[in-house]
Amino acid sequence: MITAYTAAQIRAAERVAIDRDGDATLMRRASTAVASVVAERLPHPLPGRSAVLLVGAGNNGGDALWAGAFLRRRGLAVTALLLQPDRAHPAGLAALRRAGGRVLALDPGDPAPAPVRALLTSADAVIDGIVGLAARPPLRPGAAALVAAANTSPALKVAVDLPSGIDPDTGATGPADDGDPVVFAADVTVTFGGVKTGLLLAADAMVSVGIGMEPDPGPAPDGTGSAERFAAAAAAVDAIALTDADLRVLLPDPGAGADKFTDGLVGIVAGSPGYPGAAVLCTGGAVRTRPGMVRYAGAQATAVVARWPEVVAAADPSVAGRVQAWVIGPGMGTDAAAGELLADVLRRDEPVLVDADGLTLLGEHPQWLSERTARGAVTLLTPHDREFTRVFPDLPLDDRLTATRTAARRSGATVLLKGHRTIVADPHGTTVVNRSGSSWLATAGSGDVLSGVIGSLLAAGLPPVLAAGAGAFLHGRAGERVHAAGEAGAQALWSHLRAARV
Numbered sequence: 001m002i003t004a005y006t007a008a009q010i011r012a013a014e015r016v017a018i019d020r021d022g023d024a025t026l027m028r029r030a031s032t033a034v035a036s037v038v039a040e041r042l043p044h045p046l047p048g049r050s051a052v053l054l055v056g057a058g059n060n061g062g063d064a065l066w067a068g069a070f071l072r073r074r075g076l077a078v079t080a081l082l083l084q085p086d087r088a089h090p091a092g093l094a095a096l097r098r099a100g101g102r103v104l105a106l107d108p109g110d111p112a113p114a115p116v117r118a119l120l121t122s123a124d125a126v127i128d129g130i131v132g133l134a135a136r137p138p139l140r141p142g143a144a145a146l147v148a149a150a151n152t153s154p155a156l157k158v159a160v161d162l163p164s165g166i167d168p169d170t171g172a173t174g175p176a177d178d179g180d181p182v183v184f185a186a187d188v189t190v191t192f193g194g195v196k197t198g199l200l201l202a203a204d205a206m207v208s209v210g211i212g213m214e215p216d217p218g219p220a221p222d223g224t225g226s227a228e229r230f231a232a233a234a235a236a237v238d239a240i241a242l243t244d245a246d247l248r249v250l251l252p253d254p255g256a257g258a259d260k261f262t263d264g265l266v267g268i269v270a271g272s273p274g275y276p277g278a279a280v281l282c283t284g285g286a287v288r289t290r291p292g293m294v295r296y297a298g299a300q301a302t303a304v305v306a307r308w309p310e311v312v313a314a315a316d317p318s319v320a321g322r323v324q325a326w327v328i329g330p331g332m333g334t335d336a337a338a339g340e341l342l343a344d345v346l347r348r349d350e351p352v353l354v355d356a357d358g359l360t361l362l363g364e365h366p367q368w369l370s371e372r373t374a375r376g377a378v379t380l381l382t383p384h385d386r387e388f389t390r391v392f393p394d395l396p397l398d399d400r401l402t403a404t405r406t407a408a409r410r411s412g413a414t415v416l417l418k419g420h421r422t423i424v425a426d427p428h429g430t431t432v433v434n435r436s437g438s439s440w441l442a443t444a445g446s447g448d449v450l451s452g453v454i455g456s457l458l459a460a461g462l463p464p465v466l467a468a469g470a471g472a473f474l475h476g477r478a479g480e481r482v483h484a485a486g487e488a489g490a491q492a493l494w495s496h497l498r499a500a501r502v
């Protein structure tokens with residue numbers, strides 16, 4: 001489990017460590033780590049290579065200046081570009097100068113003239129120390145112009161603590177009406193004292209370095225497969241991302257005494273004459289995820305059983321038999337009959353996952369959800385952006401994390417918002433950010449498979465936020481395997497779901 005924290009939580013841990021070790025010691029540890037990451041990743045020998053530092057007004061710039069001093073001592077030519085020369089970290093600046101580094105004060109009105117751009121283009125490494133924990137995006141115009149110029153450089157790009165331009169708490173890059181916000185395009189981010197939640201969303205490669213100021217990680221999951229312990233650990237921090245090892249804990253292989261009823265029965269209501277494929281795709285996701293039983297209840301029973309003979313099919317949920325969780329919505333249509341079907345399933349007591357057309361219907365009938373919440377029934381919503389906006393029209397998606405958390409808190413449902421980084425939040429604030437996946441998952445029917453995967457985990461008894469988080473992770477890993485195998489299309493996911501659990 002990767003645990004993540006708010007800037008305030010990191011600052012609180014930092015204060016304790018500063019009192020104990022002193023400011024300079026912490027900065028020394030942080031900048032040493034940045035210099036090591038740069039040195040490890042550049043082609044050797046290092047003498048003759050060059051690094052350019054982007055330096056802002058605070059301690060983030062101090063880290064960059066110190067890292068530059070260390071790299072200079074290892075033979076690199078180092079140039080610091082100061083956005084606010086009179087506010088650059090004095091000790092860092094002195095250290096760089098002592099080591100023989102060059103310092104350029106930038107013109108605030110034109111921070112990236114041709115000579116600066118040329119310097120950035122020819123550099124081997126660019127180190128971003130413009131802004132860290134204090135960041136409030138979007139970047140100011142001068143910083144944005146410098147970052148935009150740096151982003152065009154072929155150099156190795158290393159962000160100090162955070163890529164400048166993201167909000168540490170949410171990963172958001174600024175209001176949507178501000179055009180295309182600029183963010184430092186880091187190849188790797190070296191972050192200190194704990195991963196910030198924004199990084200789970202907005203950074204790809206990360207190196208998290210302990211510098212003696214780690215926030216309390218909360219209770220550790222015990223590795224015995226207890227989903228409750230795992231959920232408690234996730235709830236104790238600001239957000240988590242799952243790993244392959246977590247999947248082994250959360251989805252243990254069935255025990256010797258397992259039978260088809262002990263591993264969870266999921267009921268699937270999907271597909272319509274217009275969209276028969278959604279029923280087959282969704283059911284396939286469930287069949288290939290857990291060894292328990294899958295029931296299908298809907299208009300495509302014949303097509304589903306033709307592809308999945310292990311499925312027990314019925315014409316509608318009222319005659320489907322007992323299940324532990326429902327999935328409803330993919331390809332079911334949005335007509336009056338579909339509405340009645342959804343209303344009927346939502347009246348039941350079992351956990352219900354609502355996806356796709358089901359979400360469109362729910363947008364028109366919000367009281368169906370509030371009634372479930374009022375009587376304590378568990379609901380999981382899995383929208384993409386347009387579906388999210390239908391159900392929660394007043395929540396802007398320029399800050400996806402906050403939108404997802406607000407939607408969950410307000411509706412009483414667990415909400416999974418699909419995207420490059422899928423986000424799951426439950427009504428109590430437990431948050432899982434998914435970091436697996438490939439852009440090949442953005443294919444028709446991929447979401448139908450996902451809801452089947454998550455439905456089977458929900459039926460197996462995982463808490464909704466972990467069922468959704470683990471399902472998204474597994475689906476993402478399967479998508480990576482589809483891509484690596486040179487395959488494409490949503491049904492290719494089926495055959496990789498089992499192997500994706502390494």
Ligand SMILES: NC(=O)C1=CN([C@@H]2O[C@H](COP(=O)(O)OP(=O)(O)OC[C@H]3O[C@@H](n4cnc5c(N)ncnc54)[C@H](O)[C@@H]3O)[C@@H](O)[C@H]2O)[C@@H](O)CC1
Pocket residue numbers: 014018022023026027030056057058059060061063130131132133134135136137138139140143160161162192
């Ligand atoms: N205090 C400490 O002991 C340590 C601090 N560390 C570093 O210090 C950083 C935090 O330092 P600071 O609190 O000085 O603040 P930052 O260095 O994050 O911010 C510097 C300045 O950036 C400006 N800024 C904010 N939003 C901006 C925007 N949208 N566009 C342009 N500029 C903007 C602000 O004027 C702020 O003063 C951490 O991220 C980390 O890199 C590390 O050295 C570890 C130890």
Ligand SMILES: [K+]
Pocket residue numbers: 060128129130131132159160161162163164
């Ligand atoms: K930075």
